[in-house]
Amino acid sequence: AHVWRGVIEEYRDRLPFGPDDPVVTLGEGGTPLVRAHALSERTSCEVWVKVEGCNPTGSFKDRGMTTAISRARALGARAVICASTGNTSASAAAYATAAGMACGVLVPEGKIALGKLSQAIAHGATLLQVEGNFDDCLDLARKLAESYPVELVNSVNPYRIEGQKTGAFEVVDVLGDAPDIHCLPVGNAGNITAYWKGYTEYARDGGTSGSPGPATRTPRMWGFQAAGAAPIVLGHPVDQPETLATAIRIGNPASWQQAVAARDESGGLVGSVTDEEILAAHRLLSSEDGVFVEPASAAGVAGLLQRHAAGELDPGQRVVITVTGHGLKDPQWALRAADGGDVQPVRVPVDAMTAAGALGLEG
Numbered sequence: 001a002h003v004w005r006g007v008i009e010e011y012r013d014r015l016p017f018g019p020d021d022p023v024v025t026l027g028e029g030g031t032p033l034v035r036a037h038a039l040s041e042r043t044s045c046e047v048w049v050k051v052e053g054c055n056p057t058g059s060f061k062d063r064g065m066t067t068a069i070s071r072a073r074a075l076g077a078r079a080v081i082c083a084s085t086g087n088t089s090a091s092a093a094a095y096a097t098a099a100g101m102a103c104g105v106l107v108p109e110g111k112i113a114l115g116k117l118s119q120a121i122a123h124g125a126t127l128l129q130v131e132g133n134f135d136d137c138l139d140l141a142r143k144l145a146e147s148y149p150v151e152l153v154n155s156v157n158p159y160r161i162e163g164q165k166t167g168a169f170e171v172v173d174v175l176g177d178a179p180d181i182h183c184l185p186v187g188n189a190g191n192i193t194a195y196w197k198g199y200t201e202y203a204r205d206g207g208t209s210g211s212p213g214p215a216t217r218t219p220r221m222w223g224f225q226a227a228g229a230a231p232i233v234l235g236h237p238v239d240q241p242e243t244l245a246t247a248i249r250i251g252n253p254a255s256w257q258q259a260v261a262a263r264d265e266s267g268g269l270v271g272s273v274t275d276e277e278i279l280a281a282h283r284l285l286s287s288e289d290g291v292f293v294e295p296a297s298a299a300g301v302a303g304l305l306q307r308h309a310a311g312e313l314d315p316g317q318r319v320v321i322t323v324t325g326h327g328l329k330d331p332q333w334a335l336r337a338a339d340g341g342d343v344q345p346v347r348v349p350v351d352a353m354t355a356a357g358a359l360g361l362e363g
């Protein structure tokens, strides 16, 4: 049986790692590509979701963290630092610990999901809550990395993008070709940059790993920002970004130009989705397709539904959506009823007839 060895070993010939370079891995990548039947039916397309919540720390960040931390080890780094809306900090903390390095994380005060905060602390990171937003945290992290002996592991580090491009490789390896459209949420814009790099490299070099038949196509890249944090859509930075999808609450993305290039070179788009659209997509994905994601991860789904409603999809098109983080990262949103109130569990005595009645079972 084939045992998945993590993205560096699986794709070493396509990554900037030689045979003797150190590898720090937690077995990331190789995540499920799941056929989303309900979404397919609604859109008359063939929709697949790439479930990145199945990575070791529950988000796609692990693909880029194995490469960034392995590189930091090769450089002899003792400590790493990152700014984060939560997932990067969880991933950096885990991989730094596995590498025996110290990790400092800068997060916006009060705006990161509890699951992510818990992870950073569990893995022993030094966590600073900065009196500012993500963009302030990233500025601060960059300054620290310039002046102190600490490696920056945000996606401005090119090794992060290298690792994350393997998501595109896996999609093509499973489907045999690129999809027509690839949807994903956009925050700091590292992931859309990375997927586009992966797709274009595969198309240029030909072939999927381990199988013949060159991949010659690239997809249209459809990125979606939250409406309250949509600088690329607006064409200017947003000073006070706001969205319940805290992971993508970013007003001045570091990879802005690269995201615009991915959009334009692929014939794609960067759009925005409201928090209401995000929550509706979040609910649809969990209740109809069986995939539980965090709110930010539903932005790509919300975007696809929005564009379908606008008549921009052709029936039968093949669509892949990267759902970036696990629902357990930020589970509170599932407990909100459609009317905005809290979902209350039904209490029953230890009695079969009462339980059956409450379950709506007929005798």
Ligand code: F0G
Pocket: 059, 061, 083, 084, 085, 086, 087, 088, 089, 155, 185, 186, 187, 188, 189, 190, 191, 192, 247, 248, 294, 296, 297, 324, 325
């Ligand atoms: N989805 C999730 C769950 C994320 O955590 C992020 C980014 C994105 C989407 C957007 O990806 O930044 O590459 O455009 N989270 C970063 C963090 C900012 O600090 O965890 P992007």
